[in-house]
Amino acid sequence: MRTSLPTQLPKEKERPNDDGNNFLIWKKHIKTLGHRPRTFIRRFEIETRKLFEEQNLSETIPQATLVPFQNVPTNLPMLVVNIVSLIWYLGRRYPRCFADPQILNLLMSYMIKARIGPSVSAIFRDCFVHIPLTEEQQRRLDQVQESKSTNFQWHWPLPKIIQLPARLPRPDKYTFVRAMEYAYLAKNAVFATEVWIRRQAWRAYIDDRIEQDFHNVLWSHLGDDDLIRYEEEVRNDFADLRDWSKFATLESERSDGASNTLYEGYVRLLYIQTLASCGLCDDALNMIRMGTGEKYDWTFSMLAKVRDYAEAFEHHELGNYIDGLRHSGIHAESQTGVNE
Amino acid sequence: MRRITPSVLSQESQIDEVVELMIRLFSSIRKVYRDEITGYDRRMSNYSESLTSAQQRVVIYFRLCRRLRSPGRLVGSYNEAKTRGVQFTPTMYAFALAGVATYPRFFQEFSRRVLWDMAADGYEPDLDVVRALLQGAAATRDVVTALFRFKTLEQAYGPPYMGGLLMF
Numbered sequence: 001m002r003t004s005l006p007t008q009l010p011k012e013k014e015r016p017n018d019d020g021n022n023f024l025i026w027k028k029h030i031k032t033l034g035h036r037p038r039t040f041i042r043r044f045e046i047e048t049r050k051l052f053e054e055q056n057l058s059e060t061i062p063q064a065t066l067v068p069f070q071n072v073p074t075n076l077p078m079l080v081v082n083i084v085s086l087i088w089y090l091g092r093r094y095p096r097c098f099a100d101p102q103i104l105n106l107l108m109s110y111m112i113k114a115r116i117g118p119s120v121s122a123i124f125r126d127c128f129v130h131i132p133l134t135e136e137q138q139r140r141l142d143q144v145q146e147s148k149s150t151n152f153q154w155h156w157p158l159p160k161i162i163q164l165p166a167r168l169p170r171p172d173k174y175t176f177v178r179a180m181e182y183a184y185l186a187k188n189a190v191f192a193t194e195v196w197i198r199r200q201a202w203r204a205y206i207d208d209r210i211e212q213d214f215h216n217v218l219w220s221h222l223g224d225d226d227l228i229r230y231e232e233e234v235r236n237d238f239a240d241l242r243d244w245s246k247f248a249t250l251e252s253e254r255s256d257g258a259s260n261t262l263y264e265g266y267v268r269l270l271y272i273q274t275l276a277s278c279g280l281c282d283d284a285l286n287m288i289r290m291g292t293g294e295k296y297d298w299t300f301s302m303l304a305k306v307r308d309y310a311e312a313f314e315h316h317e318l319g320n321y322i323d324g325l326r327h328s329g330i331h332a333e334s335q336t337g338v339n340e
Numbered sequence: 341m342r343r344i345t346p347s348v349l350s351q352e353s354q355i356d357e358v359v360e361l362m363i364r365l366f367s368s369i370r371k372v373y374r375d376e377i378t379g380y381d382r383r384m385s386n387y388s389e390s391l392t393s394a395q396q397r398v399v400i401y402f403r404l405c406r407r408l409r410s411p412g413r414l415v416g417s418y419n420e421a422k423t424r425g426v427q428f429t430p431t432m433y434a435f436a437l438a439g440v441a442t443y444p445r446f447f448q449e450f451s452r453r454v455l456w457d458m459a460a461d462g463y464e465p466d467l468d469v470v471r472a473l474l475q476g477a478a479a480t481r482d483v484v485t486a487l488f489r490f491k492t493l494e495q496a497y498g499p500p501y502m503g504g505l506l507m508f
């Protein structure tokens with residue numbers, strides 16, 4: 001049974017996959033009521049907090065032993081109240097579940113889908129930032145964030161009373177993939193750089209574990225499947241690791257093998273595209289020169305979108321570099337095949 | 341050893357071969373680890389229930405259909421097993437439901453049928469069944485039912501079990 005949302009404007013869906021219950025559609029709805037665009041964020045905050053108070057959730061959740069919701073959400077503010085409050089409730093009642101990043105990944109994914117931008121970066125920072133950065137990484141991060149305000153918190157637009165469980169999970173490959181996908185969707189180069197830096201710290205943390213095992217002569221070489229096992233170990237120190245192999249195989253099957261390398265190439269491509277889409281073509285070119293991080297190289301078709309951005313920003317060096325890849329990789333192979 | 345995937349296994353004859361192999365494997369596992377099968381490992385405990393060979397074959401077939409992402413085939417085999425008069429146990433119902441729980445097109449009608457059959461056999465939905473029903477409610481975006489199922493699990497099992505159950 002699907003509940004129709006009053007904020008939904010069926011003939012004006014922004015994207016075919018959206019349910020209509022996203023912030024862009026809600027803004028259109030609010031506009032039809034005569035509100036001005038500059039008040040939208042504030043208006044959303046007021047509405048959600050009002051609903052939160054009406055349901056008396058700040059009193060009921062701390063004592064609840066059952067999910068404290070009765071009604072099905074019928075609009076976006078109500079949906080957000082329920083979701084954020086549910087995380088609070090689950091964190092209090094079942095803190096063990098938060099040893100794994102799945103639930104918080106899901107929260108971040110929902111906020112991305114609902115186009116509630118301020119929450120996405122806040123969730124990423126408040127829920128997943130535990131791995132320390134090197135001095136150089138920290139300096140770079142401070143540099144890019146200099147002019148950006150980061151006042152929002154993960155529970156926005158709800159008040160501070162809402163808390164995360166004491167023990168938070170470490171991020172996993174999907175945390176970074178989703179965060180980077182959002183950065184590209186929102187064309188937010190600052191956030192993309194933050195995600196990239198945090199991801200590098202996370203990868204270094206995994207590599208550290210691998211190195212320790214090598215040092216202790218547990219392994220003589222790193223097999224293709226081992227990286228994913230170490231990722232699982234890092235992601236979930238407290239949970240049962242018996243199932244990692246099963247999940248790894250399923251994930252690999254569903255992602256055509258991309259999950260085996262923690263989506264390294266995909267995340268790099270998204271980062272490069274975000275940089276290029278924001279006109280940071282020099283940085284994009286530097287990233288391209290760093291390679292894919294996979295066993296294959298960049299090809300022209302992979303970077304076709306970046307080529308378009310280079311053209312739009314008239315960055316000839318980037319454009320020429322990508323043009324130079326025309327006869328590499330798959331193109332070169334297929335041409336050889338034709339010639340033969 | 342190669343994992344069974346839809347791409348390597350599509351023919352009915354191959355499926356039958358795998359079912360035969362799995363029956364032999366599980367039989368060996370039960371012989372070797374009979375004393376170690378406890379309630380802790382839920383997957384193994386499903387096989388601690390004593391099943392006839394026909395029942396065992398049905399369970400393995402359901403699990404295989406789930407692995408191959410073939411809910412239609414599972415529904416067909418459920419109907420066939422019922423027609424042939426195979427006696428169902430709660431474990432068998434749980435595996436049947438779990439195999440279609442993520443397929444909205446099949447779930448609603450099939451879950452109604454299974455619940456009806458369970459009631460006719462005098463079984464109450466157990467933890468595995470309610471969990472599959474919750475998954476199905478989520479897949480069909482039925483918020484009211486999902487809330488109801490979740491509360492049922494919370495009421496019946498509380499934090500010690502729920503922690504593990506929440507991680508699908």
